[in-house]
Amino acid sequence: MYLPLSKYVQLLVYICITIPALSQAQTPNIPASPNSELTYSVIVTGNTGEANAKQIVTPILSQLLPAAGKNSSVVFIGNPLYPQTLPDNQKENRATEENKLKEQLAPLSNYEGKAMIIPGAPGGKTDRDDKPYQRQEAFIATHLQNEKIFVPEGGCPGPLEIHINQDILLILLDTRRLLPGNEITDEFSTCPATRPSQVVALLDDILRNYDEKQVIVAANIPQTIKPMEYKYLRRNFAQFFKQHPGLIYIENNGTALRHSFSDSIHYVSVGNKAGQIKLPKGEKELFAADTAGVARVNFYKNGEAWLEFITAANPGNTTGQVAYRTLLMRKPTQAMITASLKGQHFNYADSVKSVSASTDYIASNFRKWLMGENYREEWATKVQLPYFDIGQVKGGLKVVQQGGGFQTRSLRLADSTGREYVLRSVEKYPAAALPRPLRKTIAADVVKDQISASHPYAPLTLGSLADAAKIYHTNPQYFYIPDDPRLGKYREGFANTVGLFEERPDEDQSDAPHFGNSKNVKGTEKVLENLQEDNDNKVDQKSVARARLFDFIIGDWDRHDDQWRWASFEKQGEKGDIFQPIPRDRDMAFFINQGVIPNIASRKWLLPKIQGFDDDIRDVASFNFNARYFDRTFLTELSLTDWLETANDLKNSISDAEIEKSIKQLPAPIFRLSGPRIISDLKARRDALPRDAVDYYKFLAKEVDVVGSDKSELFLVERQDDAHTNVTVRKISKSGDLEQVIYQRQFKTAETKEIRLYGLGGEDEFRISGEVNKGIKVRIIGGDDKDKITDNSKVAGLSKKTYVYDTRAENEFKFGPETKNLTSNREEVNAYDRKAFVYDYFGPLGAIEFNRDNGIQLGAGALIKTQGFKKEPFAASHRIIGKYALRTNSYRFTYDGYFTHIIKKFDLQLNFDVRAPNFNTTFFGLGNETQYDEDKEEIDFYRYTSRQYYFNAMLGRKIGKSQTLLLGPSYQRINLNLTPERFITNFAWEQEGNYNLFEAKTYGGLEFRYQLDTRDKASQPTKGVYIALGPGLYKGLGGDASDFNRLSGEVSLYRTFRVPVRLTLANRTGAAKNYGDYEFFQANRLDGLSNLRGYRQNRFAGRSSFYNNTEARLKLFNFQTYLFPGSMGILGFHDIGRVWEKNENSKKWHTGYGGGIWISPVNLLVLSAEYAVSKESRMPLLRAGFLF
Template identity: 35%
Template sequence: MTKYILYLFFSLFSFSVFGNSEFSVSDSTQLKHSVYFVGDIGEGPLVKANMEMLRGQLLESGTKGTLVVLGNTISKEYLCRDREDDEFESKDLNDFLDLVKDFKGKVVFTPGDQEWTLNKKNGWESLMDFENYVEDYLNKGDVFLPSGGCPGPIEIDLSDDIVLLVIDSQWWLHLGEKPEAECGFENTADFLIQLSDAFKRNENKKLILASHHPLYSGGNHAGHFSFPGPVELYRKLLGTSQDFASPYYKQMRYMAKQLLGKSTRLISVAAHDNSLQFKQIGDSYQVVSGSASLATYVNEKKMDFALREVGFSKLNFYDDGRVFLEFWTVGKEGETAPHLAFTKYLYKYVPLSDDEILKRDQAIDFSDSTIRIAASQIYNTTSQFKLNYLGHNYREEWATPIQVPVFDIGKEKGGLKILKRGGGQQTRSLRLEAKDGHQYVLRSVEKYTEKAIPQSLKKTLAAHIVQDGISESYPYAALAVPKMAEAAGVYHTQPKIVYVPDDTRLGIYQDGFKNELFLFEERASGDWSDSRLFGGTKEILSTDKLLKKRYKNSNIVVDEDAVLRARLFDIFLNDWDRHDDQWRWASFEEDGKTIVRPIPRDRDQVFFYTDGKLPWLMRRKWLIPKFQVFDSIVENVSGLGFNSRYFDRSFLSSKTKAEWEYMANDLKTKLSDEVIEAAVSDLPPEVFAISGDVLISKLKARRDLLPQMATDFYSFLAKGVDVVGTNESELYKANWNEDGSLNVKVYRLSKKHKKEDLIYTRTFYPNETKDVRLFGLKGKNQFKIEGKPSGKGVRLKLIGGKGKDKFNLENTRKSQVSVYDKTKIHINKDAVYRNKTSNSAEVNVYNRKAFKYDIVSPMVNANFVSDDGLILGAGVNYTAHAFKKEPFASKQKLLVNYAFSYPSYQIKYLAEINSVFRNIDFEGRVNYNSPNFQGYYYGMGNDSENIHTEDNKYNRLRFERLSINPQLRFNFNAKHQIKAGVFFDQSRLQRTGNRFVTDYSNPINDLDPEKDFSTRKYLGINIDYIWDSRNSEVLPSRGIYWQSDCQVFRGLGRNDRDFNRVSSDMRLYFSFSPPARTVFAFRVGGAYNSDGYSLVHANRLGLKSNLRGFPLDRFAGDGVFYQNTDIRFRLSQFRTYLLAGEFGLLAFNDIGRVWISGERSESLHHGYGGGLWLSPFKLMIITANYSCSKEDNLFSLEFRYMF
């Protein structure tokens, strides 16, 4: 009887821990596949035992298993320290990689926050280094997914009915540089569309979503701690970017949960928190498996199951459709026996068969059908205003119906299957695959700009203008390209225009792809060796993958002649949209090397043209120069290179001026009149009749001008040239000639560091090139530089890279050579050079996207205050860029304000120059107030009286002031800086009759008629400290701004006494949700002057600065204290045809007081009030406030918050 009781007890125990017995797996059930999840593999006492347990199960699973590593694969302490050669020599990491190496099944690594260096600036670069290290070590192909820092999603078929989706969730949270367009989309909305499509595509399968960050958790990152101290409370309420409380994480969770809530049977597996957790949400599941090395506190009540133990999770899929979850742990320290801590039946699902799916889809035959239809009617207009200001463009071509075939997905190319939706800002596209493996693409002729503009601009006049701008593109231009490309020797597709009907066979894509015109063409992907297209290549690479391979070793050779030919052909066509993703690369094996040649794609902007006044303004050099129009002459050739600015500098660095001229003349010959006429004749006859002859005429004129355009574009690119090596070791040789020209050659080095193949050569001339930059990447590079020019020659910058490099500089001139590397470099003792070495992580990094255009932009300012009346201002902002100067080389701002109520003006000038001395910047300020500039004076002290409350003219004063402040700025990181400088300050009070300042009989007025109205001049020094962690300067919702400064004034005149001033101002902003609906803003500050200061330098309280409810400059004294509180509540977002943005309410409360020597005052002045705020397009702030105090009630209108 006892044994039956024990059997019953263990049965009940099994039910409570391992699930209902009816869901247990019988011996006859065949295990189909197992997926193992392990996250946060760092250093810890139980790592070895956990890995041994994992190793045993992996060996048992073999090819029926998949291992998913969920990020944070190396400890943060190791990852963030400085490393030579990007080696990740961590024993725990390499032991784990050895374990993975022996595994016969699939392996997937996905990154966490530590692979992105914990959100630091160089996170993307570090991630790429780690990806390369892991894949090189394992030699298992592309196992680090998504690759290249992209977010995904990546679909991996684990079996016929099990799909693993992998995303990089840290991409969403990373605040530094990260890829977007390189990944095939422009923003997070595109990513969510791709993820949604992936869910829908696999709705008939068992789906797993793997990422590092969970959406549900009971761990520390979700704000749960065993003891809530100050740090824990901060993480719970405000949080770092890695915590649930962070607005970035909140936004990611909100959007992802909206998407996942529509899914069934989705198992989302993540790590991040160091525990094992499980939770069911509707028909989906969250698994947390982040305790591979360490276990931390988890709140069991927040999840269906949670365990604070080191271990991993496992999903078992069975042939009968059942799915089970398991948690395996190693127990406590010292216990090494594997332990199945938890198992749970999740669901059972048997997918529909292919025959059932075919029966579900309706079979339709559209073969041999045609239709007459226009590309779009929305651009057709008779409005003279629109035609004058937005242009005639190609409106008639868009509105003219053409005869086209109806697209039959079941018959075209023998039948096509849909792979996925394409990315891109404006074009709707579908990727298709034929039975022979060739891929094709459907791309909408109509463009949809809603994704190309910010949310705040949608359904506004601005949105209408952007959409109308599509009429500037020729709808069928791609059809005219093939014959010209063939003659020019440039790879191309064979596009045709088709009509896609409302076809149920499009499945989940049916609603977005129906009843309109599409361009159908070959997609440059995969193996085309059985075709004459793309040179018959067997392999086609994206630009991203090419760069990855090219940096790896010098056996990958870019055919720069082919690149030059293709780019000159682009200029001939006026195709300005040639960014990295607009290219694919055909790969060929030749003489032991891999030669790659460019394949241009997506010819949407060929023949781009507008004659509108607004577009004319927009394409000025100082606005958006890339929008150059297709005309017989080219206004700004360099503007055509804006979108290709990284591409051109990466793949044309070896081409000389003579080669550009030769190639241009060769194209001029090959693009004959007959070729141009035949090509344009391939346009639909209905639109050829409208503009065909004009296009032909312009093409012939541009062909004749092609040599001149080539010379102009070459001159633009030649000003600064990057010569980039590989991750192997290279020898860089450079020597100057007497004429100032510079010969550069790069050789491959053998493993014994012997010179081998020449891989780069070019001679640079000082009348063309200012700077040549030689970039070593990794490896042990050698730089041998000789000679010096007789005059001003080409400057040379040597960037060693991350390896242990050697520099040998013989007979050089300091002004000509700069060396960038770590401080401990191997260089000959007699070398003469500019020493730019540093221990900064950025010093020897190659940033392919460093080039930036200089920018000129306008500035506006406006204010209205009851006391001052209307003040309007305008100015200009000029930003220049240069090598290793981030975020800019120099910036200049000039602003002029004019006050209408008392005619006077104010001039403000700011100059910033970065890195004038290593990490030290220069900042210079000049402010000038004209003689009639207005201020206010009520007497000194905290209890000064305002006896003219109805009319404050009595208290007005006028003064002229000039201040000049050059200073040096020391940047410790992106948030902290110290400024130190000297200043000159000159001011003079005006003697204005019938004013308080000249009423010497008034006992409150203690001004000296002689001394205080004389010209006051001071020379001094200042030191400032600034801490700025705000998420926005215009609309801050989180962060801190703290500025403290000290000034020493030394008088220059007989009436000017010496004095000192110290001040500090701290502001705190926080909100609880993204986007911020309510922002709490707090400010506290104060200042103190020593004895001897002039009236102009008194510390003040008043409206606009620090005490609302009181007039401007209401109180003045030696010292001042103030505290301001704002609650900024967003009522609503709005969108009208003319304007869009946000508006809300503002409530505020201010207190403050001043002190003067000898005064005894207990008064604390109090102001309060409210108002409205408006943020047009979220680019600026307009506030209208009504403030109250016991003394006055005041209205103010400003283009800013007070703080």
């Protein structure tokens, strides 16, 4: 295994310091603490809720924590307190249970350090979502006045970084979510990592980024973990940890107290329970004690870290004493590194360097054609840049911390006054933003190559252009960063690179006119918090619109929340602050889109936001995708007139001369390459700004959120006339008096479909009035506190236009004829999600399939999704596909539509299936023992053609997360084509003595469907159950069509065993039966493509059918190729089934068996190839996904 030189040095150091540690552990004498100043202590204990541990650990903590002081942390891992649950306040034993908790919490009451709890699950459960457990957590947080004591938050697995100081990093993990079957499956989860692979990848990134720090990883191990699961988990951890020598890993499993060592990693257990757990192979035990206690890791000024175990002095004395002490590691601290540089002199004054931003984007002509010409020459061209002298710039700077997202390396720097700046790499490293399996594939090369579409020196031009536009801005400077020892541990990542240096807009900027001389600059999250807390605070929306329209001109499409800071100012003569935006991180200005692949990728159904910088914005709505939440939060009050006035003023402010002056600030060699084109495109985009502003205003105006605060407001809605609706929001003081207007806008019926009023907290009042013929739909979402809602409005027509959402209790409602009452007993009815907006979608679909009967089938179509209020995952979905089978010249057209909550909580499903004009399929007769010998008869003899039309409309609803009920009418019409010398013609004559079978037949029906689906992943299930039931009643409507009924269903079960490799057993059983007279095409079938492999399509047909499919899917390995990563495995299967037909006495069962391979590219989809064998045939099968 290859390791950088720095890793070898670290490894050597750890081995050297560990050898004496191993020898001293064998002696009964405990070594003395080092002769160095103690700088920090991390105290860790586990499972202290255990009866035997509680009586010992609590007194020890009472002794240790006061002495540890503020330069310490204490971490409780797993089931730390007893009782684990609390009863309701009304229960008699509530006070008693609280007192038990208070007794255990006593050591933390006056603790000056940082306390953290990684909680275990109650009663061995995986999820901690039961109310009694939540009550216990809420009580602890309130009692200790620490709302963030439970970590990681939100039930996330982590890893959670806690930077103790510049030398120590604590990482917390909850491994419950890493165990088989316990992964987070909620696609809307806010956890930074949900799957085990993501957790490990993120942990790896953290450890690599902070390789120079002393690191503790503390992990909660579920107490119900199975021995083999634990062994598997520890083995995987060990393989991963050994890439990061010196790490200290602490968990709450196993022996009460234990220290072991392997591959330069220290493993510490604070299980605090009796009994031994066998050490993983290769670990050397240095200490073990079968008694409760705590572990303490002490960090010293000389860079040493020492481990101590502290236990009770003796069974009758709970005074803590050190039972074990040993040296773990020695790393130079930042103070030591800084001290070593004293006396060294560096002077880069007047030094310049001829350097290119990057040579990584030099490409062949073919690559340029495929991926774009882009700004490759600009990146590769050398320019003269001054040296970055950290000791001289801004009077001398020091590194505060490393920052940056996944793509950019950056340092936060501070001058002697505390003013902060940012130094970030011009070069990007986008592979870090990719999922780990994609980082060594073509995907990494593509995203890296597309950095060439961004202009390396664009930020240089924007300061003066922003001045002309009257927009706040940073003032970036470009430097060459030398190999400077003063950068310390960050030297390796920045030496000999080009860096962009600029102010960090934060806190007091009263001397910075380009930040508005604001005394308090804030981030977006803090502004949102201020707006919700107090309705006296307000955003200057015209300044936001101005800044956003400036983005249109320069083509900056990446304007999400974190790309903004906010200058705050006290209102003149009023309470509260007003906020104005400060854009930052202008890396995407002038981003272009060239080349075949990027051009395809910019289509509206893929990544339309990367349309590219040219003389026009192709689609202004999708161009602003990354700002979708920002704009719907901070641009809700402006009228079309406001937008046009702002656009025209901005257009007039940015003259041709200003544009030319700004772009000429590019280094001369760079200006010659792209300056003239950028100038031309900027002028064109500026001139088109009013048009683009109108288009974007109309897009935003369709649905508008008007959001209150946690204070009280009055929302007034006046339906003025058919064309206009006025919304005014006023503050209500604590005494109940109406104060200033905090929101006002006139909406136009022609522009706006919905207005959504959110009260949030406070005692809000909503009044709706006015009688009109046409009006806008108004949704009122009351909020958490007591609200009053009065609707006296009236809009002509059958549909209601005022929708009210609130809890039913403690609110006052006066509803009118226009009110649709959607109140509920559930608090979620009042939820406000500023990130709920989802774009409508229209995109193409394609398909290719193969089987022996139909040959190659080609398909094409479209998927359309539209969105609606609180309709997840969509309001309506339309899937339209047309297929053509080359071998049989068969056509098929299908439409699947799904409409969410079309009538209250009921959904509507529509299905069309048209097979015409000569749809080709097979029929071998009715019965379980119909004859077919492929050596004697051509398959074409059994084919027939037809025209078939099917439609159903089903109304239903979802029950919980996994169940669906649907009921509705259906229609079917089928017309068989009379084809001489085919089996179907002989069958018709033999059965009926005529050819009436070939007359058109029409049926009407009533169908019911029930579905239960708990599978973890529909395309590649490893666990869960799938049940589908589908009874139907059918009546003949024309000709000699007969009435009949059908009962059908199937059950699929999935179970996975992961040790030593992942083996998934899947079993499906299905059956169906017809009642009454039915035609052959309505028979229940066993089919070689769907339920009985090894046989032809539609091989057996009868009144009743039964089948069972069993599969064993074995995952062999993960793989990594240049094109994509994935996994690969093999499968074996056995199918059995039969049909029953009237007047047939058959005891025969048909079986098919076989095997195959499967591959899962990127672990997102499955492609499988199977070979099926039966007594009758041998069939190769290629399919997307598994059979079931």
